[in-house]
Amino acid sequence: MKLSGFSKYFLIWAKIIYYILGNYKTNILFKLGYFKTNNGSTHFRFNSISDSLKYINQVFDDYLSFAEISVKDIKGKNILELGPGDNFGVALKFLIAGANKIVCLDKFYSNRDVSQQYQIYKAIRDELLPEEKINFDNIVKLDSQAVEFISDKFEYIYGTGIENALNVLSPTFFDMIVSRAVLEHIPDLDATFDTMDKLLCTDGYMIHNVDLKDHGIFTSKGLHPLTFLSVSEKIWKLMTSYNGKPNRMRIDYYRRKMEELNYKYRIKTIHITTLPVIEEIKPQLQSQFRKMLSEDLMPETIFLIAKKRNKNNS
Ligand SMILES: C[S@@+](CC[C@H](N)C(=O)[O-])C[C@H]1O[C@@H](n2cnc3c(N)ncnc32)[C@H](O)[C@@H]1O
Known part of the structure; x- marks a missing residue:
């Protein structure tokens, strides 16, 4: 209508x-x-445990495939996952693949369903090979419907946003920083990239999936995207x-930021708004968006894959 x-x-x-x-x-x-919120209660909203498993596997596989790395490249690495939300399945997959340590950092504590969480971790375990199950059992204890992370290879910190993460994490400790649907939620992205740059070691990677849409603020009422x-x-x-x-940063911001930090990077666009849809509203946009190339307003979801260069620029 x-x-x-x-x-x-x-x-x-x-x-x-x-x-x-x-x-x-x-x-x-x-x-x-x-700190409790429903932001990040992704699994809570799913209808089945198999939807959760599918999501966890997809997020993990996307990190590898978009960064063009394999499970071998994860071995021994220190990884920071931003905004894990209500489940640590992706972090577990990194650890089972041989990561040395994973820290899950979230500004908020996403509300979760404890019994659903138990079922999800149990289903993750059921999918594993026998030797991976041993690895799993060294990290997570599943006992009478309770889930306990028992390894110091896993750390969950909430109540601190990535912008302030140097208060709780050590500089240059991480080989990889990953996030899914998180960066668009952070108002101060300059501080965020500054911090991530300090946390990453030389040759370290960032792999971020960013959703540039309005997250239903106006589209839920049938308004233009x-x-x-x-x-x-x-x-x-x-x-x-x-x-x-959402902070409304567009693809051009991520490009500029990567140039500024002198990272080697690629940005892959996953979904787009079409040009005719953009042209329909462009005259009504705020000037900073009106002035942009329409092509730069098209991306709805992007993957940013970036590598911190060493001092010789390689
Ligand atoms: C849309 S949810 C995504 C959750 C999860 N990555 C997923 O794919 O289901 C966004 C997450 O980012 C977290 N977040 C928001 N601001 C943050 C910040 N400044 N630093 C770290 N995490 C943040 C939220 O608490 C939430 O867990």
Whole structure:
């Protein structure tokens, strides 16, 4: 159904007010030490354990295939996973593949269903080869519906965002930093890349999947997928500065940042908004987006694969 001009205007402002209130509520709760959120409760929303397994395997396989590395390349590595959400299946896969250590760092604590989590880890174990099961049992204890991570190869830190991670992690410790659907939730990406650069060792990799869409803020009400780029920067900040809603950075930002940090990098676009859909709304976008090449507004999901160069630039 096509919305009239008035209905659109009303819906947009209703959403803006709703998100501004939610943003400040999140900030107050976070300052009071309440880190729980449904952001990242990915598995909680799945209908079956097989959906969870499929997701975990897909996320892990994507890291390897987009970075063009194999399981062998993971052996002995120290890995940082940003924003794991409500499950550590991907981290487990890295450890079973031979990683030396994995740290899962999350600003929030994603709400989770304890009995579902038990079933997921059990299903991960059931899929493993006998020698991998031994490895699994050295990392996770599954006992009467409870899950306990018992190895110091695994660490979960929540309550600290990646922007402030140097308060809790050591510089140059990591060989790899990975994330799925996380960077778009962080308001200060300059601080985030700065920190990740310090945490990575020379020749270390970053592999990030970034979702550039509006995360349903306006599209859930049938509005154009780029409506969120028509909101002024000031209002967008009021709506999103604390609650992990999308930061609106486009592909050009990631390119610029990688050049600035002198990384060797590739950005692969996975899904796009088509040109006619972009042209339909482009005149109404905020000037920083209006000035951009339409091609740079097309990517909806990207993979950034970047390697920290050594001092000789190789
Ligand atoms: C959409 S969820 C993705 C969860 C998981 N990676 C997945 O694929 O299901 C985004 C995650 O990023 C986390 N997050 C948000 N801001 C963060 C920050 N500044 N530092 C680290 N993690 C953050 C959220 O708490 C949440 O777990």
